Amino acid sequence: MKKILFASSEAVPFIKTGGLADVAGSLPKYFDRKKYDVRIILPKYVCMEEKWKSRLKPVTEFYVDLGWRRQYAGILEAEIDGMHYYFVDNEYYFAGSHPYGEIYQDVEKFAFFSKAALYAIEKIGFWPDVIHCNDWQTGLIPVFLKKVWNANDRYRKIKTVFSIHNIRFQGRWKIEEVRDVTALPADVFTPEGMESYGESNYLKAGIVYADAVTTVSKSYAMEIMTPEGGEGLDGVLRRYGFKLFGILNGLDYEVFHPGKDRFIPVRFDASNAVKKKPQNKAKLQEALGLPKQPDVFLIGMVSRMSDQKGFDLLPGALEELLARENVQFAVLGTGEERYENMFRYYAEKYPDKLSANISYSEQAAHMIYAGADAFLMPSLFEPCGLTQLIALRYGTVPIVRETGGLKDTVEPYNKFTQEGTGFSFANYDAREMLEIIRNAMELYDTQKECWQNLMLRGMRQNFSWNSSIEEYERLYESICQVTG
Numbered sequence: 001m002k003k004i005l006f007a008s009s010e011a012v013p014f015i016k017t018g019g020l021a022d023v024a025g026s027l028p029k030y031f032d033r034k035k036y037d038v039r040i041i042l043p044k045y046v047c048m049e050e051k052w053k054s055r056l057k058p059v060t061e062f063y064v065d066l067g068w069r070r071q072y073a074g075i076l077e078a079e080i081d082g083m084h085y086y087f088v089d090n091e092y093y094f095a096g097s098h099p100y101g102e103i104y105q106d107v108e109k110f111a112f113f114s115k116a117a118l119y120a121i122e123k124i125g126f127w128p129d130v131i132h133c134n135d136w137q138t139g140l141i142p143v144f145l146k147k148v149w150n151a152n153d154r155y156r157k158i159k160t161v162f163s164i165h166n167i168r169f170q171g172r173w174k175i176e177e178v179r180d181v182t183a184l185p186a187d188v189f190t191p192e193g194m195e196s197y198g199e200s201n202y203l204k205a206g207i208v209y210a211d212a213v214t215t216v217s218k219s220y221a222m223e224i225m226t227p228e229g230g231e232g233l234d235g236v237l238r239r240y241g242f243k244l245f246g247i248l249n250g251l252d253y254e255v256f257h258p259g260k261d262r263f264i265p266v267r268f269d270a271s272n273a274v275k276k277k278p279q280n281k282a283k284l285q286e287a288l289g290l291p292k293q294p295d296v297f298l299i300g301m302v303s304r305m306s307d308q309k310g311f312d313l314l315p316g317a318l319e320e321l322l323a324r325e326n327v328q329f330a331v332l333g334t335g336e337e338r339y340e341n342m343f344r345y346y347a348e349k350y351p352d353k354l355s356a357n358i359s360y361s362e363q364a365a366h367m368i369y370a371g372a373d374a375f376l377m378p379s380l381f382e383p384c385g386l387t388q389l390i391a392l393r394y395g396t397v398p399i400v401r402e403t404g405g406l407k408d409t410v411e412p413y414n415k416f417t418q419e420g421t422g423f424s425f426a427n428y429d430a431r432e433m434l435e436i437i438r439n440a441m442e443l444y445d446t447q448k449e450c451w452q453n454l455m456l457r458g459m460r461q462n463f464s465w466n467s468s469i470e471e472y473e474r475l476y477e478s479i480c481q482v483t484g
Contacts, residue, residue: 002476004031005128006040007117009110009137013080014052015045015099018304019249019386020165023216024134026252029083030465031473039126041117043109044076044087046095055080056087060123064116066108067183073116075124086124088116106137107173107202108181114140115182118149127154130476132161136171139206140182143194146209147184159479162210164203166383167224167231168308171202197232207236211479213244214472216384217405221246229381245475248408249384250465251393256369258394263366270459273395274452277370284371287364288355290328297441298328300372300396302365302387305335305343310378310401313430315342320434322350325441329354330368332361369394374423374440378433382406388422392458397451398422399440401433409463413443413454421458 010016012025028038044056056076064071074089088094093109100106118141121127133141142160149155175189178200182188189195194205207213215221221244223229225237237244254260259269265283268276278294285292303309321327331343331354343356357364369375375391377400384405388398392409400406402424413420425436444451 001034002036002130002480003126003128004028004036004038004476005117005121005126005131006038006134007114007131007138007141008040008042008134009113010099011040011042011085014042014085015048017099019384020135022252022386023165023249026255027250027465027468027472029081029252030250030469032469033082036473039084039086039128041086041088041120043094043099043113044074044089045099046091047097047099052078059086060120062119062123064112064119065183066112066115067181069181071112073112073119075120086120088113088120090116103171103173104177107171107178107200110137110171110202111140111178111181114138115144117141118144118155121155121158128158129480130159130161132163133206133210134163135165136169136202136206138162139171139194139202139204141206142209142211143184143188143205144182147188159212159476159482160210161212161214161475161479162206164207164213164215164224164383167203167215167229167233170196170204170231170233172196172199175200196236201233204233204236207233207240211243211482212475213237213240214247214475215244216247216249217408218246218248219407220381220383220404223381223404245471247468247471247475248405248463249386249389250468251386251389251463253393253464256390256393258370261366261370263363264370265367266370268370268395270395270456273456273459277395277455280367280371281373282371284330284367285328287367288330288357289351290330290355291352293328295445296326296328297444298330298371298373299399299437300368300375300391301329301331301333301377302368302375303333303335303377305333305339307336308380308382309335310380310428310433311336311339311342313378313428313433314339317430317434317437318342318346318354321437322346322353325438326445327353327441330357330372331355332357332359332364332368334358334360369396372396373444374399376437377401377406378425379403379406380428385409389463392421392461392463395455395459397440397455397458399437400424401428402426415443415450418450418453420454421461422454
């Protein structure tokens with residue numbers, strides 16, 4: 001039986017700030033438990049909800065050498081739904097109201113977490129064949145294994161996979177300060193190691209020192225090897241392209257299941273969606289204070305409000321749509337102040353057409369997935385994207401830009417062959433986005449049966465973790481066969 005240890009800075013249900021938590025919390029559950037013993041290690045944040053902290057049981061404690069520092073680490077564990085979780089406890093590093101702080105704090109915090117996770121292996125007696133590291137916060141684990149634990153036979157046998165969930169976030173900081181914290185040898189801080197543009201770079205460390213590197217869709221794997229998509233690391237990724245794999249994220253179909261969803265007013269599936277989805281639309285309109293108009297084209301958006309998500313395309317397009325079209329928008333999320341204020345402005349100007357919910361609520365999100373007709377994602381770049389997968393699952397037709405995982409998961413509608421699962425536009429251009437939204441509206445308004453068939457095709461797609469798991473299993477097996 002292969003043993004796999006997932007290392008992540010966040011994972012549902014314990015702590016979540018973004019899609020990484022969904023992946024780290026759901027992917028491990030789908031491995032064949034007769035063949036794989038998969039466990040997860042993450043920080044024990046003070047800001048975790050008490051209902052989760054109360055379920056943790058102490059296992060052991062020890063001290064971690066971090067440069068000249070000697071820091072306490074406690075290990076706690078929990079078993080939830082058959083999954084085994086370990087938590088690294090240190091209130092100096094993991095206090096505060098949010099998992100992340102200023103970068104100078106976080107580089108030390110996650111150097112500690114990475115080293116503590118490796119110390120913990122021996123203390124708890126769980127010797128993994130593979131440590132699966134996620135994003136820059138765990139980028140030092142492969143480095144410590146190769147440079148600190150390299151004389152220990154049991155540690156030397158451990159292989160590492162490093163997953164890039166978003167290459168924009170790299171963990172860059174001053175070399176001298178990272179050397180002081182990590183006490184890693186000088187050769188690590190060279191261009192052949194983790195040095196990048198005069199700084200230490202945790203994400204680059206993961207790329208260079210891991211045995212395999214993955215990212216969360218095949219298109220994104222190609223995009224990050226280009227100057228436009230590589231955020232300064234495209235050269236490194238091309239150099240190590242032989243060990244880079246694009247494996248599409250899956251969706252937890254038990255959590256996102258319109259037939260079982262406790263958050264939505266009317267449950268449904270593909271067999272009755274044409275009848276029952278409009279009932280969810282009416283309930284959503286009522287909850288958001290929008291007029292209950294069954295024939296209006298209701299577009300949902302659940303997103304972090306940032307340039308990455310394509311929000312700078314919206315101002316002119318929103319004005320034109322809200323002023324001229326029979327349309328409503330249901331918007332949920334937080335982010336950059338200028339975008340929050342943009343939606344507040346349009347909600348005030350067009351109160352019967354746009355509802356701006358500058359917050360996050362799991363129930364509100366699910367109601368939008370279930371009640372909207374279409375779901376807009378005009379992203380500048382999108383490593384994988386989970387919300388378009390949720391939208392498909394709930395019969396809400398995605399309108400996306402052709403980038404990263406959006407390109408890999410949404411097949412453009414073809415009016416001649418009646419194929420496809422959504423609408424897409426290629427160029428990062430507001431007029432092009434506006435045109436494709438109007439194409440979707442025209443189909444919805446004039447060809448109801450074609451629209452319903454499009455909606456049902458999306459619902460019948462399978463983006464569960466099952467096919468992705470097979471790719472991860474093959475990857476684990478292949479790197480474990482390599483000696484040295």
